Amino acid sequence: MTTKRTVFFISDRTGITAETLGHSLLTQFDIELEQVTLPFVDDVHRAKKTVEQINQVATETGVSPIVFSTVVNAEVRDHLRQCHATFFDFFDTFIAPLERELGVPSSHAIGQAHGRGDDRLYDVRIDAMNFALNNDDGVSTRHYKDADVVIVGVSRTGKTPVSIYLALQYGIYAANYPLTDEDLMDGRLPSCLGPYRKKLYGLSIQAERLREIRQERRPNSQYASLQQCQMEVARAEGLFRREAIPYANSTTVSIEEIASTMIVEAKLRRRLY
Amino acid sequence: MTTKRTVFFISDRTGITAETLGHSLLTQFDIELEQVTLPFVDDVHRAKKTVEQINQVATETGVSPIVFSTVVNAEVRDHLRQCHATFFDFFDTFIAPLERELGVPSSHAIGQAHGRGDDRLYDVRIDAMNFALNNDDGVSTRHYKDADVVIVGVSRTGKTPVSIYLALQYGIYAANYPLTDEDLMDGRLPSCLGPYRKKLYGLSIQAERLREIRQERRPNSQYASLQQCQMEVARAEGLFRREAIPYANSTTVSIEEIASTMIVEAKLRRRLY
Numbered sequence: 001m002t003t004k005r006t007v008f009f010i011s012d013r014t015g016i017t018a019e020t021l022g023h024s025l026l027t028q029f030d031i032e033l034e035q036v037t038l039p040f041v042d043d044v045h046r047a048k049k050t051v052e053q054i055n056q057v058a059t060e061t062g063v064s065p066i067v068f069s070t071v072v073n074a075e076v077r078d079h080l081r082q083c084h085a086t087f088f089d090f091f092d093t094f095i096a097p098l099e100r101e102l103g104v105p106s107s108h109a110i111g112q113a114h115g116r117g118d119d120r121l122y123d124v125r126i127d128a129m130n131f132a133l134n135n136d137d138g139v140s141t142r143h144y145k146d147a148d149v150v151i152v153g154v155s156r157t158g159k160t161p162v163s164i165y166l167a168l169q170y171g172i173y174a175a176n177y178p179l180t181d182e183d184l185m186d187g188r189l190p191s192c193l194g195p196y197r198k199k200l201y202g203l204s205i206q207a208e209r210l211r212e213i214r215q216e217r218r219p220n221s222q223y224a225s226l227q228q229c230q231m232e233v234a235r236a237e238g239l240f241r242r243e244a245i246p247y248a249n250s251t252t253v254s255i256e257e258i259a260s261t262m263i264v265e266a267k268l269r270r271r272l273y
Numbered sequence: 274m275t276t277k278r279t280v281f282f283i284s285d286r287t288g289i290t291a292e293t294l295g296h297s298l299l300t301q302f303d304i305e306l307e308q309v310t311l312p313f314v315d316d317v318h319r320a321k322k323t324v325e326q327i328n329q330v331a332t333e334t335g336v337s338p339i340v341f342s343t344v345v346n347a348e349v350r351d352h353l354r355q356c357h358a359t360f361f362d363f364f365d366t367f368i369a370p371l372e373r374e375l376g377v378p379s380s381h382a383i384g385q386a387h388g389r390g391d392d393r394l395y396d397v398r399i400d401a402m403n404f405a406l407n408n409d410d411g412v413s414t415r416h417y418k419d420a421d422v423v424i425v426g427v428s429r430t431g432k433t434p435v436s437i438y439l440a441l442q443y444g445i446y447a448a449n450y451p452l453t454d455e456d457l458m459d460g461r462l463p464s465c466l467g468p469y470r471k472k473l474y475g476l477s478i479q480a481e482r483l484r485e486i487r488q489e490r491r492p493n494s495q496y497a498s499l500q501q502c503q504m505e506v507a508r509a510e511g512l513f514r515r516e517a518i519p520y521a522n523s524t525t526v527s528i529e530e531i532a533s534t535m536i537v538e539a540k541l542r543r544r545l546y
Contacts, residue, residue, distance in 0.1 A: 005375070013530065013533075014527075014529045014530055014532075014533040015533060016293070016442075016529055016533075017293050017294075017296075017297040019546070020289070020290055020293040020294075020386065021290065021293065021294055021363070023386045023546070024290040024343060024363075024384055024386035025364075025367050025368060025371055026371075027384070027385040027386050027388075028345070028368060028371075028379035028380050028381070028382065029371070029375055029377060029379055029380070030377075030380065031375060031377065035546045039533045039536075039537060040533070040534075040537065064374075066371075066374065066375075070297060072301070086370075086374045088367060088370070088371070090294070090297070091297075091298075093366060093367075094294075094298050094361060094366075095298060095301060097359075097361070098298055098299075098301075098302070098339075098361075101337075101339060101359045102278070102302055102304060102339075104302060104303075104304065106298075106301035106302055107301050107302070107303065108301065109301065111297060111300070112300040113293065113296045113297035113300050114527055114529040114530065115300075115526070115527050115529075115530065116525055116526055116527045116530070117527070119482075119485075122527070123486075123489075125434075125528070126431075126434060129433070129434055129437070133406075133409075133433070136406075158399070160402070160406070161398075161399060161402055161441070164402070164437060164441070165441065168434070168437070168438065168441070168528075169289075209392075212392075213396075216396075252389055253388070253389055254387055254388050254389045254390070254395070255398070255441075256287045256289055256387040257286065257287055257387065257388065257389070259287075260286075260287040260288060260289075260312045260313070261313075263312075264312060264313065273292070273296070273308045
């Protein structure tokens, strides 16, 4: 008898803002949802099609859908609002008070929050991403002088995803260096990292979780054994502490949370807002 | 005499939702801003520090700052609201109407929109990203059977960033294949792509912009010459049209817009919401 609520995220561009805002509200509720994103709803024709789609769900499920909209164009929004759903309009809610506060009218131009911006910013982003890819997994330390941060940790702690995320979201140049068995046995900072000591940020993880991740990759290997994972984690954390390298634990936090933490703690300078 | 307005994005977690909200509204105004993100404001002590920081800016600039807040905790918010600024409270604005609509109270738990979620979803994301990295730049077509989409295009059209973005944001498995001079001269679909014809999605770009990008990489090379770029683009687009491969032009659009367009047009199935 219980039907899943359907939630629509409607946008005149990518839908990313509508999804981000909607998700952040919906994560406050312990409720199962059917989620539908409808991007590029930027003219009256598409608005009418969208209303039909929403109304069809309302009829079929017998439950009023929820709509999160970031559509800017007034005419398109007027059509959308006629749907049989609870309508949350992010633009309408905040733009009028913001116009009053800033003392200037808004452009009412189609959403550009995830648009291109100028070529310079696009290039910064791509350059940062290429930097992350070219300086992944310790392939070379030659370019570390240009890095904003060098992430260090044992294999499979999440160094690569965090490096790439820092590039894409913030335009930060992140290299990453995997601590090898040899580095760990030696117990001292690898000499190639010495000149970049102030850029180092450690990533660690619980040994049990590391075992799970490595097990997926190389089942029943020495590499994936709990003993090996415990040894590596203990030695890596020991190294971080002795060398006063700040570090985060990736066991239960997201890529986004690690990235934000690094920015705050290591005072990284963002190139993108 | 004109002072830049300062905008604060305040969050109990990463600040990504607060920034997304604020940016999507502020891009509607042609106005210069000083932007400050304050993540992890999750207790009264930090709230007080934050208020001090905002008030100091208000005093120094003589202009009331603007605050976008996604802080969930009521006590922390009550403190924050005492700052001397125009305060946009995302949570407060939408959560009560949403509670009424859903008929259940919200958890008032700290923002989890960019939190970890369960390990399964985290693993999907990391797997998709590893897939993109391992199937970048045509290194191998061996795993194309597992790809959701295979992005094809000449060198420097943006295939890699789009592949990685599809993985991170949507959990989509994207491989990418660079069309070589040989492929372009031949004028037919490279035989290794034949079995995956239905997964192909083309990326093109204006020749002048391609020249700029390549010039940065290999100045004054044949590779970066306008003539070479024009030839490659014309032949690639000819191939896409003859083979009925859908394609997008990356000249003036963002990584996010290309990704959204592909999802809609190629009906890609997302693993992450």
